[in-house]
Amino acid sequence: MEPATILVLFSSFFMFLQLGASRPITPHISVMGKVYCDTCLNKSFNTHNHTYLLSGAEVRIDCKFNAVSPRTDEQILFSVNRTTNRYGVYRLDMRVPSVDGIFCSRGDAAVLSKCRATLIRSTSASCNIPGLAATTDEFSLTSKRDSVCIYTMYDLSFGSAKKDPVICGK
Numbered sequence: 019m020e021p022a023t024i025l026v027l028f029s030s031f032f033m034f035l036q037l038g039a040s041r042p043i044t045p046h047i048s049v050m051g052k053v054y055c056d057t058c059l060n061k062s063f064n065t066h067n068h069t070y071l072l073s074g075a076e077v078r079i080d081c082k083f084n085a086v087s088p089r090t091d092e093q094i095l096f097s098v099n100r101t102t103n104r105y106g107v108y109r110l111d112m113r114v115p116s117v118d119g120i121f122c123s124r125g126d127a128a129v130l131s132k133c134r135a136t137l138i139r140s141t142s143a144s145c146n147i148p149g150l151a152a153t154t155d156e157f158s159l160t161s162k163r164d165s166v167c168i169y170t171m172y173d174l175s176f177g178s179a180k181k182d183p184v185i186c187g188k
Contacts, residue, residue, distance in 0.1 A: 049079050050109040051135050051154070051171030053102050055145035058186035059177050068185055071106025072176060074141035079110050079171075081133040099138060108135075133157060135171045142176070149175035 053075040057068040076099055083094040100108040134155040140146040154172040 046111070046113055046165065047081075047083070047167045047169075048109065048111045049081060049133060049135075049157075049169045049171065050107060051077070051174060052106050053077060053108065053137065053174045053176070054106055055140075055142060056149050056151075056175040056177045057145060057182070059149065059181055069175075071102075072140060072142060072145065073102055073104045073106055075102045075106070075108075075174075075176065076100070076138040076140075077102065077108045077174065078136045078138050079108075079133070080136070133169060133171070135174060137174050137176065140176045145176045145178055147177045147179050149177040151175045 053072045054069050055072045057070075078097065078099050080097045081095070084092075096112070098110055100110055102108045132155065134153060136153045137148045151172070151174050154174060156172045157169045160168045160170050
């Protein structure tokens, strides 16, 4: 092979590596939580107190993310409705478009500004009154990587219109 051909191939390969390395990382955001039925209105999930995870419940997720960058004031806003699965879990997974300054696990510099989950509707006729935990903006960040944001929202609950004294006590 001629030296010029080798030089062209080597240069092309080097440019390919540079292009691959300079591609921005596309962050992944996941917001998830649980919905349960609190039949005795105990304000916590506990199977001994006749609570159970509620499938088919509708939840609205509203989030606002601010990019953390000296070069931009970009924001990502979204509002979506999700339905809980058979385990009472709702989840939103999305890839974020290329935005400078999206970091998830940098402590105070984390990108999350505000996220809220709100109960909309229950499919259970016996457990369809929004409980004390009908809305939450409290969460825990469960990701350890900058490009993967996993936010676990605190539990939401529906309750019964009537508290059954036989099951729940006085």
